[in-house]
Amino acid sequence: MVRRARELAVRAGRPVVDLARSHTTVAVERAALRLAGLSGADAEGIPWANRLVDAVRDQVGLEHGVALPVWHALRTGPSRDLTELAARATARDVSFRLPEGAAAEHAVRDARHAMAGGLAVIDGRRRERRRLIGEWGEPRGPLVYLIVATGDIHEDVRQAVAAARGGADVIAVIRSTGQSLLDYVPHGATREGYAGTYATQENFRLMRAALDEVSSQLGRYVRLTNYASGLCMPEIAVLAGLERLDMMLNDSMYGILFRDINPLRTFVDQRFSRQLHARAGIVINTGEDNYLTTADAMQAAHTVTASQLLNEYFGKEAGLTDAQLGLGHAFEIDPDLPDSFRMELAHALLARELFPDAPLKWMPPTRHMTGDVFRGYLLNGFFNLAGALTRQNILLVGMMTEAVVTPFLSDRDLALQNVRYVMDAAGALEEDFRPAPGGVIARRADTVLREAVDLLEGLDGRGLLDAIAAGTFGGMRRPADGGRGRDGVAERAPGYRNPAIELLEGSPDPGPEGEDRP
Structure with a gap:
C-alpha cells in the first residue's frame, strides 16, 4: 500500500513539475539576478532586482529569461555592473533586446560566470555549517524548535x-504578517513588523551572527529558520543560502491554500527554491500542520499524509535528500475526544514509518488551546511525550499562552522546562514502545493510509490542480487561474535561458547525502 501511495503521488505531481519546467516567473528571474550579485534598493526602497526585471519584462518580455538581455546590455552598453544597469533601466536609459548567435552565447557565458560565483558562496556557507557543527557539536535527541517574533x-x-x-x-x-504577499523583498534591518519580523538579507545576517556567538559559548550549534514562501520564495531561498540559514519553511501548497497565491506561480517558484535549498544543504519544513487548523484533525488526517507524499516527490525531484525533508504534521485532535492521545500516536507513528529517514517536524496543539494555561501546559506535555514515543526529529515548543498573548520570555522558559523534563524522563522510550498488532493505534494508522491512497487515486483521475480547486486540502478552494501573482508568470519560449537553473541541474551536490542531517 505504501508503494502504491508513492506511485500515485508521482503520477499526481509529475504534470505539475512539467508545468514548472515550462514556465518562469518574475521571482525566479529576480532570484537569478540576486545569485549573480545584484543587491540593494533604490531611494524608494524598491530592490534593484525588481527594477531590472520589470524593465526587461516591459521591453522584451520574460519568455526568454532575463539573462540574455541583461548580460547583452552589460557587454554592449556603458553600465559597469548590474546595479548601475538597474539604475539606468529605472531611468529608462537602457534599450534591452534579445541577442542572437554569438552575442547570445557571450551573454549566457557571462551570466553563468556571475551566477556560479553566487553558488560558490552558498557552497562555502554549507561547508562552514559542517565545520561549525563538527567544532561545536549538536544535540543527540530531537531538535527543540522555538519561535521569536517581535517585529x-x-x-x-x-x-x-x-x-x-x-x-x-x-x-x-516568524515573518511579519502580509510579507508573503509582497512582490519584493524589503531591504536592510527592520524594526517594525506586525506579529513578526520582515525577512531581509540583513536581518538574516544579524541573527546568524548572534546565534553563532552564543553557539560558540554553549558548545552547541544553534540552527536558524525563516520562511521561503509567498511571492518571493526563490529570492528568499537565495538570501538564506548566502547567509547560512539552516532550515526554511517551504511547502508546495501552503501559499496557494492559505495566502491565495496563484497555483502555477507557487509551483514554479517552489521548484527553483527547493533546488537552491538542496544546493545549500538547507532542511525544508513543510506545512501540513496548517490543514488541521482549518479542518478536523480526525477527518482530514489522510490529507496530511497525501500532502506529505506529494511534498516528498516534489522535494526529491528538485534534488532534496531524505535528510532535508522536514515533513510537517501536528498534534491537533480534539482533546475531549475519547482515545485522543492514542489517535495522535497513530498519526505520528504513521508519519515516522512512511518517512523513516526524514527529519519530521512535529507541531504542538494550537486549535484546541482555550486560554486555560494549566490545561495548555498539560496538553503540551502530552505532545512532547508523543514526540518522544515516535521519534520526531524537530519538536516545536508548545506555549501554554497560545491563543492568549504573544508569549513572554518567562512563558518560553516554562515551555522549555516542559520539553526538557519529558525528554529526559522518557529517554529512549521509543525502543520499548510497540503498539499491539491489530490494536486501536494500528487500526487507525491503517485507516488513514488507506484514505490517503483513495485520495491520491482520485487525483490520478482529475489532476492535482483540479483537486486544489475543489478544496481537497485544508478545505480551501483555489482555482488554477486565480490567486495573487498570476501576472508574474510567463511560459518559456524555445530559446529560454537561465544559467542558474542550468547550473543547479547540471552539477552534483557538493557533499554526500546525510552530512547535513539535523
Missing part, C-alpha cells in the same frame, strides 16, 4: 539568544 530584529536577537541559553536548538523568526 524588531534587534529585540528578536536578544530573545533568540535567551532562548538558546534556555535550551532551544532551532530559532525560527
Whole structure:
C-alpha cells in the first residue's frame, strides 16, 4: 500500500513539475539576478532586482529569461555592473533586446560566470555549517524548535539568544504578517513588523551572527529558520543560502491554500527554491500542520499524509535528500475526544514509518488551546511525550499562552522546562514502545493510509490542480487561474535561458547525502 501511495503521488505531481519546467516567473528571474550579485534598493526602497526585471519584462518580455538581455546590455552598453544597469533601466536609459548567435552565447557565458560565483558562496556557507557543527557539536535527541517574533530584529536577537541559553536548538523568526504577499523583498534591518519580523538579507545576517556567538559559548550549534514562501520564495531561498540559514519553511501548497497565491506561480517558484535549498544543504519544513487548523484533525488526517507524499516527490525531484525533508504534521485532535492521545500516536507513528529517514517536524496543539494555561501546559506535555514515543526529529515548543498573548520570555522558559523534563524522563522510550498488532493505534494508522491512497487515486483521475480547486486540502478552494501573482508568470519560449537553473541541474551536490542531517 505504501508503494502504491508513492506511485500515485508521482503520477499526481509529475504534470505539475512539467508545468514548472515550462514556465518562469518574475521571482525566479529576480532570484537569478540576486545569485549573480545584484543587491540593494533604490531611494524608494524598491530592490534593484525588481527594477531590472520589470524593465526587461516591459521591453522584451520574460519568455526568454532575463539573462540574455541583461548580460547583452552589460557587454554592449556603458553600465559597469548590474546595479548601475538597474539604475539606468529605472531611468529608462537602457534599450534591452534579445541577442542572437554569438552575442547570445557571450551573454549566457557571462551570466553563468556571475551566477556560479553566487553558488560558490552558498557552497562555502554549507561547508562552514559542517565545520561549525563538527567544532561545536549538536544535540543527540530531537531538535527543540522555538519561535521569536517581535517585529524588531534587534529585540528578536536578544530573545533568540535567551532562548538558546534556555535550551532551544532551532530559532525560527516568524515573518511579519502580509510579507508573503509582497512582490519584493524589503531591504536592510527592520524594526517594525506586525506579529513578526520582515525577512531581509540583513536581518538574516544579524541573527546568524548572534546565534553563532552564543553557539560558540554553549558548545552547541544553534540552527536558524525563516520562511521561503509567498511571492518571493526563490529570492528568499537565495538570501538564506548566502547567509547560512539552516532550515526554511517551504511547502508546495501552503501559499496557494492559505495566502491565495496563484497555483502555477507557487509551483514554479517552489521548484527553483527547493533546488537552491538542496544546493545549500538547507532542511525544508513543510506545512501540513496548517490543514488541521482549518479542518478536523480526525477527518482530514489522510490529507496530511497525501500532502506529505506529494511534498516528498516534489522535494526529491528538485534534488532534496531524505535528510532535508522536514515533513510537517501536528498534534491537533480534539482533546475531549475519547482515545485522543492514542489517535495522535497513530498519526505520528504513521508519519515516522512512511518517512523513516526524514527529519519530521512535529507541531504542538494550537486549535484546541482555550486560554486555560494549566490545561495548555498539560496538553503540551502530552505532545512532547508523543514526540518522544515516535521519534520526531524537530519538536516545536508548545506555549501554554497560545491563543492568549504573544508569549513572554518567562512563558518560553516554562515551555522549555516542559520539553526538557519529558525528554529526559522518557529517554529512549521509543525502543520499548510497540503498539499491539491489530490494536486501536494500528487500526487507525491503517485507516488513514488507506484514505490517503483513495485520495491520491482520485487525483490520478482529475489532476492535482483540479483537486486544489475543489478544496481537497485544508478545505480551501483555489482555482488554477486565480490567486495573487498570476501576472508574474510567463511560459518559456524555445530559446529560454537561465544559467542558474542550468547550473543547479547540471552539477552534483557538493557533499554526500546525510552530512547535513539535523
